[in-house]
Each structure stands twice: as structure tokens, then as C-alpha cells.
Amino acid sequence: MRPMDWRQIMMVSAVGVVCLGWLLVAGVLLRAVLGEADWQAMMALLGGRIGLLAMLWALALIPVSLLIGHLLEHYVRAPARLAMALRSALHAGVHRPVVPDGSRETRELAELVNALVAEREAMHRDMDARVREASRATELERNRLAALMSELGRSVIVCNLDGRILLYNQRARLQFRRLSRAAGWMGGAELIGLGRSIYTVLDRELVAHALENVQRRLARGAEAPSAQFVTPIASGGLLRVQMAPVQTDPESLEGDPEAVAEGSGERGHALAGFVLLLENVTEQQRADAEEDRLVARLVADGRHLASRARDVLSEPSLAVGEAIPQVGNTTEVRVLLAGFEARLEQFSRERAALLPARWSLDDMLGSELLEMLEQNIVDRLALAVSRIDCSTSPWLRVESYSFMQAVLHLVKRVHRDCGAGALQIGLVSDAPGAALELRWNSDSAPTPHLVGDWMASSVAGNGESGLSVAQVLARHGGSLELLEPTGGTVGVRLPLRLAPPQEELPQETWLRGDSRPEYYDFDLFRASARVSSLEDSRLEDLVFTVFDTETTGLDPAGGDQILQLGAVRIVNGRVLPHESFEQLVDPKRAIPAAGIAIHGITPEMVRDQPGIETVLPAFHAFCEGTVLVAHNAAFDMRCLQLAESRAGVQFDHPVLDTLLLSAVLSPEETSHRLESIAERLGLPIIGRHTAMGDALVTAEIFVRLLRLLADRGINTLAQARVASRNTYLARLRY
Numbered sequence: 090m091r092p093m094d095w096r097q098i099m100m101v102s103a104v105g106v107v108c109l110g111w112l113l114v115a116g117v118l119l120r121a122v123l124g125e126a127d128w129q130a131m132m133a134l135l136g137g138r139i140g141l142l143a144m145l146w147a148l149a150l151i152p153v154s155l156l157i158g159h160l161l162e163h164y165v166r167a168p169a170r171l172a173m174a175l176r177s178a179l180h181a182g183v184h185r186p187v188v189p190d191g192s193r194e195t196r197e198l199a200e201l202v203n204a205l206v207a208e209r210e211a212m213h214r215d216m217d218a219r220v221r222e223a224s225r226a227t228e229l230e231r232n233r234l235a236a237l238m239s240e241l242g243r244s245v246i247v248c249n250l251d252g253r254i255l256l257y258n259q260r261a262r263l264q265f266r267r268l269s270r271a272a273g274w275m276g277g278a279e280l281i282g283l284g285r286s287i288y289t290v291l292d293r294e295l296v297a298h299a300l301e302n303v304q305r306r307l308a309r310g311a312e313a314p315s316a317q318f319v320t321p322i323a324s325g326g327l328l329r330v331q332m333a334p335v336q337t338d339p340e341s342l343e344g345d346p347e348a349v350a351e352g353s354g355e356r357g358h359a360l361a362g363f364v365l366l367l368e369n370v371t372e373q374q375r376a377d378a379e380e381d382r383l384v385a386r387l388v389a390d391g392r393h394l395a396s397r398a399r400d401v402l403s404e405p406s407l408a409v410g411e412a413i414p415q416v417g418n419t420t421e422v423r424v425l426l427a428g429f430e431a432r433l434e435q436f437s438r439e440r441a442a443l444l445p446a447r448w449s450l451d452d453m454l455g456s457e458l459l460e461m462l463e464q465n466i467v468d469r470l471a472l473a474v475s476r477i478d479c480s481t482s483p484w485l486r487v488e489s490y491s492f493m494q495a496v497l498h499l500v501k502r503v504h505r506d507c508g509a510g511a512l513q514i515g516l517v518s519d520a521p522g523a524a525l526e527l528r529w530n531s532d533s534a535p536t537p538h539l540v541g542d543w544m545a546s547s548v549a550g551n552g553e554s555g556l557s558v559a560q561v562l563a564r565h566g567g568s569l570e571l572l573e574p575t576g577g578t579v580g581v582r583l584p585l586r587l588a589p590p591q592e593e594l595p596q597e598t599w600l601r602g603d604s605r606p607e608y609y610d611f612d613l614f615r616a617s618a619r620v621s622s623l624e625d626s627r628l629e630d631l632v633f634t635v636f637d638t639e640t641t642g643l644d645p646a647g648g649d650q651i652l653q654l655g656a657v658r659i660v661n662g663r664v665l666p667h668e669s670f671e672q673l674v675d676p677k678r679a680i681p682a683a684g685i686a687i688h689g690i691t692p693e694m695v696r697d698q699p700g701i702e703t704v705l706p707a708f709h710a711f712c713e714g715t716v717l718v719a720h721n722a723a724f725d726m727r728c729l730q731l732a733e734s735r736a737g738v739q740f741d742h743p744v745l746d747t748l749l750l751s752a753v754l755s756p757e758e759t760s761h762r763l764e765s766i767a768e769r770l771g772l773p774i775i776g777r778h779t780a781m782g783d784a785l786v787t788a789e790i791f792v793r794l795l796r797l798l799a800d801r802g803i804n805t806l807a808q809a810r811v812a813s814r815n816t817y818l819a820r821l822r823y
Contacts (some may be wrong), residue, residue, distance in 0.1 A: 096161060096165070097154065097157055097158055097161055100157045101150055101153055101154045101157055104150065104153050104157075105146070105150050105153075108146060108149070108150075109146070119131070162191070163191045163192045163195070164191065164192055164195075166191075166757045167190045167191025167192065167195045168191065168195055168198075169757045170190060170191075170757055170758075171190070171191075171195065171198065171199055171202065173754070173755050173757070173758075173769075174202075174769075175202060176754075176797055176800055177769065177770060177771075177793070177797065186203045186206070243260065243366050243367070243368060244257075244258070244260045244261035244263075244264040244366065244367040244368065245257065245258045245260070245261060245364065245365070245366060245367075246261050246281075246287065246364070246365045246367065247335065247362060247363075247364050247365075248287050248362050248363055248364075248365065249361065249362040250360065250361070250362055250363075251286075252286050252287045252288050252293075252296065253284055253285070253286060253287075254281065254282065254283055254284065254285050254286075254287055255283065255362065257281060261281065261367065262281060264367055264369065265280045265281040265290070267369070280710075282658055282660075282665070282668040283658070283660045283661075283665055283668060284632040284658065284660035284661070285632075285713075285714070286714060287365070289713065291320060291330065291365075292320065292454070292457070294454060295318055295320055295330075295454060295457075296332075296363075299316035299317075299318055299330070299332040299363075299452070300316075300332070300334075300363065302314075302316035302452075303315065303316050303332060303333070303334050303363070304360075307334065313333070314333070314334065315331055315332060315333045316331070316332045316452070317329065317330065317331045317332070317451055317452065318330055318332075318451055318452040318453060319370070319451040319452075319453050319489050320453070320454075320457055321457060321460065321461040321464070321489075327369070327370050327371050327461075327489055328367060328368070328369055328370070329367070329368045329369075329370045329451065330365055330366070330367055330368075331365070331366040331368075332363050332364065332365055332366075333363065333364045333366075334360050334362075334363055334364075335360065335361045335362040335363055335364060336359060336360060336361070337359050337360075337361045385547075388433055388436065391429070391430075391433050392430065392433055395426050395429050395430045395433070396430075398422075398426055450486040450487060450488055450565075450586065451486070451487065451488070451489065452484055452485070452486060452588050453484070453485050453486075453487050453489055454482055454484060454485075455481075455482040455483045455484070455485055455516045455518075455523070456482040458485060458487065458489065458492075458516075458525075459476065459514060459515070459516065461489070461493060462474075462493060462496055462514060462525075463476070463514065465493060465497060466496075466497065466500055466512065466514075469497065470497065470500060470501060470504070472500065472504060472509075472510065472511065472512060473510065473511040473512070474511070474512050474513075474514060475511070475512075475513050475514075476513070476514065476515060477513050477514060477515025477526060477528065478515070479515050479516050479517065479518075481516075481518055482516070483516065483518040483523050483587055483588075484587065484588035485523060485585050485586065485587060485588060486585075486586040486587065486588050487565065487585060487586070488561075488564065488565070491548065491561050491564070492561060492565060492583075492585075494548040494561070495548045495558050495561040495562065495583070496525070496527075496583065497548075498546065498547075498548045498558060499527065499543060499558065499569075499581070499583075500512060500527065502543050502546070503527070503529060503535075506535070506539060507529065507531055507535060508531075509529035509530070509531065511529065511530070512527060512528065512529050513526075513527070513528040513529070513578070513580075514526065514527055514528075515528075516585075517582075518587065521587070522566055522567070522584060522585060522586055522587055523584075523585040523586070523587050524567075524570075524582045524583060524584050524585055525582070525583045525585060526572065526580055526581075526582050526583075527580050527581050527582075527583070528572070528578045528579070528580035529578065529579065529580065530577055530578055531574075531577075531578070531579045532574075532577065533574070533579070534571055534572075534573075534574055534579045535571065535579070535581075540569060540571060540581075543558055543569065544557065544558050544559040544562075544568070544569055545557055545558075545559065546558060548561060562583060562584055565583075565584050565585055565586055566584045566585065566586045567584030568584070569581055569582070569583060570582040570584075623716065623743055623806055624743070624805070624806055624807040624810075625805060625806075625807060626805060626806050627804055627805055628795055628798065628799075628803075628804060628805065628806060628809060629661075629662060629795070629799075629804075631715070631716050631806065632658065632659070632660050632714065632715045632716070633658065633659040633715055633716050633717075633718050633745075633788075633791065634656050634657075634658055634659075634711065634712045634715040634716070634717055634718065634742075635656065635657055635658075635659060635664075635718040635719070635784050635785075635787050635788040635791060636654065636655065636656035636657075636670075636708075636712075636717065636718070636719055636725065636780075636784055637654075637655050637656075637719060637720070637725065637780045637781075637783040637784040637787060638651050638652075638653065638654055638655075638725045638728050638729075638780060639651070639652045639653040639688040639690060639778070639779065639780045640652055640684075640728060641676050641678065641679075641680050641681060641684055642681060642684060643724075645724070645727050645728045645731050646727070646731070648678070649728075650674075650676035650677070650678055650701065650732075651674050651676065651701055651704075651728050651729075651732065652673065652674055652676055652680065652684075652688065652690045652695060653671075653672070653673050653674060653688070653690060653779070653780040654670065654671070654672055654674065654704060654708055654780055655669070655670065655671045655779065655780030655781030655782070655783070655784040656669065656670040656671075656708065656711060656712070656784055657669045657670075657781070657784050657785055657788050658715070659718075659788055659791065659792060662792060662795065663792075664785070664788045664789060664792060666785065669781065669784075670707075670708060670711045671780065671781045672698070672699070672704050672707075672708075673690065673694060673695050673698040674695065674698060674699065674700065674701050674704050675695045675696070675697075675698045675699065675700050676695065676701075677700060679692070680692055680695075687778050688778045688779065689778070689779075701732045701735060701736060702732075702735045702736045702737075703736075704736075705729070705732055705733070705735075705736035705738055706736050706737065706738050709736070709738040709740065712740075712742060715742065716742060716743045716744070716745060716806065717740070717742045717743070717744045717745070718744070718745045718746075718747065718787065718788070718791050719744070719746060719747070719787065720746065720747045720748050720763050720783070720787045720790075721746065721748045722744050722745070722746035722748070722749075723746070726740070726744060743806055743810070745791075745806075745809055745810070745813065746813060747763075747766065747787055747790050747791050747794060748761050749813035749814075749816050750791075750794050750798065750809065750812075750813060751766050751790075751794065752816040752817070753798075753801075753803075753812045753813060753815075753816055754794065754797050754798070754801065755769070756816075763783065763786060763787065763790070766790050767786055767789075767790060770790060770793045772786065772789050772790060772793070774786060798812075
């Protein structure tokens with residue numbers, strides 16, 4: 090469909106007006122030279138034929154219009170198409186000959202352009218070959234790094250100072266799949282991806298605290314500084330995170346002073362980002378606790394057997410009165426038993442001395458610890474918990490798993506021994522330490538004997554563990570304290586260690602708060618300064634989610650539903666096929682046969698698939714912090730918006746449409762269908778009429794269009810949206 094060419098309309102109208110003007114002038118001249126009788130005779134002759142004259146005038150304009158259209162086609166539109174083809178070759182890398190079109194001069198020019206383009210492509214191929222040869226060593230190192238990352242036994246994520254993910258290995262993807270709250274088919278894709286923010290998983294304060302630790306050690310001249318902290322995860326477990334800095338020569342970050350921090354002496358340290366090693370330590374800590382329990386049981390059983398053997402040797406007879414066979418040398422046996430008991434005692438002392446070395450105390454934010462305790466008390470003990478107001482959330486040094494086990498055991502005993510049905514928990518921070526307070530409603534405080542029984546009991550609650558409450562609390566710097574009864578409440582206080590004080594550094598030194606959420610892309614180390622809003626952001630700085638839907642029909646307002654969603658991300662001008670989202674959807678209605686012939690999705694394929702109320706929240710998370718891109722986006726966005734109420738999400742993302750952008754760049758073209766745009770840009774069509782196939786083609790088209798937009802001076806998101814809004818195709822509604 091070609092819009093009405095206003096230039097042709099204006100030219101034809103001008104010819105018509107000129108003709109009318111000429112007739113009026115001719116009439117005036119005739120009136121001046123003809124006598125009255127002659128004039129009246131001529132008017133009588135023309136009197137009934139004015140309509141015929143108007144029709145002849147209009148018919149005369151038809152060949153004029155065709156002639157003007159022909160001239161415009163050959164001398165205006167053809168050169169415009171040639172100019173567009175040249176822009177595509179120059180800026181979008183389209184390598185296909187220009188089709189000669191238009192006037193003879195334009196066709197000759199097109200042939201000369203084809204010759205120049207061929208020479209240019211030959212030069213580029215030669216240059217590419219030389220660059221490949223020169224960069225072979227770098228590529229080899231890059232491949233070695235990729236191979237090393239894939240073989241590492243730990244989850245590795247590399248981020249820039251904005252917190253944007255630059256690199257991750259397969260183990261990290263699997264780790265994030267376990268952390269994901271979405272359905273299993275998402276595979277954690279809504280959490281991890283190049284250009285996504287690590288702060289969707291880790292709290293900014295945790296990262297800032299660790300970075301400050303690293304900087305202090307850098308300032309002291311440490312060669313390999315690192316920091317470590319733990320954080321609870323959605324599943325209720327614990328994630329241990331070790332951080333190391335990515336350093337670079339300060340001169341390589343020239344123009345980005347925020348990334349350069351002063352080091353010790355005369356040496357400066359430029360931080361380009363940080364490396365995170367992630368490990369889910371929930372099972373490890375649980376296994377350590379079970380090992381402690383088994384060893385303690387072995388020691389206890391050995392003591393019991395030795396004691397029983399000594400008692401038997403001291404007895405003159407069995408309980409039934411029969412004589413015990415005499416042991417040849419009872420004194421020697423007693424000496425052996427005493428030695429065995431001494432060995433057990435020595436083993437217990439040595440093992441107790443080794444436990445602190447194995448129990449690593451990690452940095453943990455106080456509020457994170459409280460949230461973890463609240464969740465476990467509610468989920469595992471089914472007791473009501475409320476938070477005691479506190480003004481600060483200190484950083485703590487805590488072995489979180491054993492401390493949580495001790496707290497859960499104490500809460501269980503308080504519920505059983507004191508009848509407490511609801512608890513209050515909170516943190517107090519007084520130098521040189523901190524403490525966790527547990528309060529409950531009661532008129533009398535627990536007796537010292539009861540408190541002593543709590544302290545001596547094992548945190549597993551079965552009397553067999555080697556970890557008593559007293560041992561766990563001693564590791565954290567103290568012992569259980571009773572609180573004075575106040576206002577009908579009593580409670581206990583559990584000691585905690587404060588993390589070492591940190592040098593106060595401006596947070597913006599490490600975190601750039603307005604950061605936006607194939608496996609590596611080191612170009613992102615040179616992240617641009619933060620922008621005030623997405624509208625003012627340069628297109629090259631944004632992360633895009635290119636998506637497509639397949640539906641039961643073309644009338645979403647009339648009840649047609651989404652059958653399939655497919656999406657892929659674009660980061661730093663690169664399409665990332667591995668950062669994708671693809672899912673069939675049960676429409677909960679019949680699929681018309683006419684639609685099956687197009688998209689090939691049958692009722693059997695969607696029968697056991699999740700509904701849109703499950704898929705759409707996962708897709709919304711996948712799109713978080715990105716700009717949405719689609720071809721004929723008005724239709725796809727209408728489909729999403731009609732499903733928002735059922736899914737409980739809202740798609741308020743900025744949207745760009747490749748259909749409208751193509752009309753902006755090629756107003757002379759008659760077709761802006763996906764196939765036509767791909768053909769003009771020299772792109773193959775693969776997987777047409779599948780959501781993922783169309784999303785990939787649209788993504789490749791969009792990357793090419795971005796370069797052409799920049800050539801037209803359209804560099805920001807706001808400029809692209811305004812230009813799209815002004816096209817004639819923007820009037821389409823669904």
C-alpha cells in the first residue's frame with residue numbers, strides 16, 4: 090500500500106488552477122473585443138454546456154496526472170530508492186546490487202554505484218582478512234577464556250560498575266534456574282542475561298559493602314583483594330558470594346573518571362567491574378551440621394560403652410546371679426578403658442578447636458538475617474512473628490546456618506516450655522557487638538534452670554548433635570542473656586559479632602543507580618554515564634527485547650488469544666540468541682483451522698502448556714528494564730494488554746515498531762511487510778510464522794535499522810518514537 094503522494098496532488102492541482110486561470114483570462118479578453126450581440130450569442134451557445142466543460146477540464150487532468158506520476162517515478166522516487174539502497178550499503182552493511190530503475194541517467198548511475206559497491210566490498214573483505222590474521226592471537230585467548238569458564242566448577246558472573254552482567258558461565262545459568270521463582274520452563278532467563286542487572290538477585294547494599302571492602306584492601310596494597318558475604322534466596326536457602334575486582338590501566342578508562350579510584354602510594358587502581366563467584370551453601374552447611382551430629386554421637390556412644398565396661402568389670406556377678414567369667418588381667422583392661430576415654434576427650438577438644446576454623450563467619454546485613462529468620466519461623470514452626478522497631482540495620486559477622494538452627498531451636502523450646510504463640514524479633518547494635526532479641530508475652534521470665542537446659546540442648550533438638558546452643562552462641566561472641574520483663578513481655582538476647590567498620594566511600598563511586606537490567610560481551614566495560622530517563626537515552630545505550638506473538642486469530646478485542654510468545658534480547662547492538670524466551674500458551678479456546686495452516690500450532694501442542702496467567706508474568710520479568718520492539722507492535726501490544734488483568738502485570742515499557750521505523754526510513758517503498766524489509770536489507774527469512782523465528786528476523790532487521798536511523802540524525806529513544814508517531818502507518822489500531 091502506497092500513501093497518496095502529496096507532491097503529485099499538488100502538481101496536478103497547480104495545472105488545473107493554471108488551466109482555469111487561462112480560461113478566465115481568455116473570457117475577459119473575448120468580452121473586451123466582442124460586441125454585445127456577439128457576446129450574448131456566445132453565452133447563449135455555452136449556457137447549457139457549463140457542466141460538460143467542467144467534465145472535459147477534469148478529464149484533461151487525468152493524463153496530466155499520469156504524466157506527472159511518471160515523471161515523479163522516474164526522476165524523484167527512483168533516485169530516492171537509489172539513495173536508500175546506498176544508505177543501506179553504507180551504514181547497514183547490506184551487500185546486494187542496486188536494481189537499476191527510473192530514467193536512463195538514473196539507471197546508468199545505479200550501474201556505476203554497483204561497480205563502486207563491488208570495489209568497496211572487495212576492499213572490506215581484504216581488510217577483514219587482515220584483521221582476522223592480526224587478531225588471531227586475541228581470539229585464541231578469548232576462546233581459552235571461554236573454555237576455562239565453561240569448565241569451572243563454580244558459578245561465575247562478571248559485571249561492570251553499573252551492575253550489568255558482562256559474562257557468565259553455564260553453571261551460573263543452572264544456579265539461577267534454581268533461584269528462579271518462575272515456572273521451570275523459564276530456566277532463570279528472567280534473572281540472568283547479558284546487559285541484565287545483577288541487582289535483580291543481589292541487594293545493592295550487599296554489593297556496595299563488598300566493593301568498599303575490596304577498595305580498602307586495594308588501598309593497603311593487597312595484590313588479590315576479595316570480599317565475601319552471604320544472602321538468603323527465595324527458596325529459603327543461603328547463597329555465598331565471593332567478590333574480586335576487575336582492574337585495568339587507568340588510561341584505558343580515560344573519560345570515565347567514576348571508574349578510577351585512588352590507590353595506595355603513587356599507584357592508582359582503575360576498577361572496570363567485579364567478578365562474583367556464587368555458591369549455594371545450604372546443603373553444605375546442612376551436611377556439616379549432620380557430620381557434627383554423627384561425630385558427637387560416636388563420641389557419646391564411646392563414652393557410654395567405656396563407662397558401661399568399667400561398671401561391668403566392677404560387678405561381682407550378673408543381675409541374674411550367674412558368675413561372670415574372670416578376665417585374665419582386669420587392671421590392664423581398666424587401663425585400656427581409661428586410655429580410650431582419654432583419647433575420646435582429647436579428640437573432642439581438638440575437634441572443638443578446629444570447628445571455628447571451619448565455621449567461616451560471613452558478612453551479612455542485619456535486615457537480611459531478620460528476614461531469613463522470620464521466613465523460617467513462619468514456614469517451619471507455623472508461629473506468628475512481628476518485627477521490633479530498630480533504627481539501624483548493622484552489618485554482622487555470622488555463620489548464618491548454625492545461628493538460624495540455634496534460633497529455631499530456642500523458639501521451639503520457648504513455644505513448648507513457655508506457651509508463647511507469637512514472637513517479636515529485632516536487632517540491637519551496641520559497641521563492641523550486636524544482639525538478636527526474642528520477646529514474647531508472659532508475666533514471668535524463664536528460670537535459670539530452664540535457660541541452662543536450653544543452652545545445653547542440641548540445636549537439632551534430639552540430644553545427639555555436637556552443636557549445642559551454648560557452642561553456637563559462643564562462636565558468635567557470648568552467651569544467652571535474659572531480658573528484664575517490661576510491659577508484660579519477657580525475652581532473651583543472643584549475641585552477634587559486628588562486621589569491621591568500613592571506610593565511608595561515596596556510593597556513586599561503585600554503583601551507578603540508573604543502570605539498565607552468546608555468553609560474553611566485554612565492550613560493556615565501557616558503560617556510558619547514566620542517563621536521566623529512557624526517553625533521553627541514546628538508542629545504542631539501551632537494551633531491547635524483540636518479541637512476537639502467534640495468536641488464534643487477528644481480532645484480540647474479539648476474543649482471540651495468544652498461542653505462543655517468542656523473544657530475544659539485543660545488547661550493545663548485538664542479537665543474543667541464547668538470551669531468549671519461547672513458550673507455547675494454552676489459549677483455553679478452540680484454534681481455527683485457518684490459523685493452524687499459518688502458524689502450525691495444533692490443539693495437541695498446547696494442551697498441557699501453561700496458561701497466559703502463568704506465562705505473562707515470566708515474560709514480564711524477562712523484559713524488565715528493556716525497550717520492547719516488535720513488527721506491527723500495535724497488534725502484539727494489544728494482545729498483551731488484554732491479558733494483563735488476568736496475569737496481574739502491566740507492560741508500561743517503551744515500545745518501538747520496525748514497521749513504523751521502516752516507513753520513517755523508506756517512505757517511497759510500497760511495502761513494509763517483514764519479508765519486504767528483510768529482502769531490502771539482504772536478510773534471509775527463517776522460521777516465518779513462528780514466534781521465535783519472527784522475533785529473530787525482527788531483531789536482525791532492527792539492528793540494521795538502528796544504523797540507518799543514526800544516519801538520519803535519529804539517535805535517542807524520544808526521537809525514534811516521535812518519528813514513528815508521525816508516519817501514516819501509525820494510525821493503525823487494534
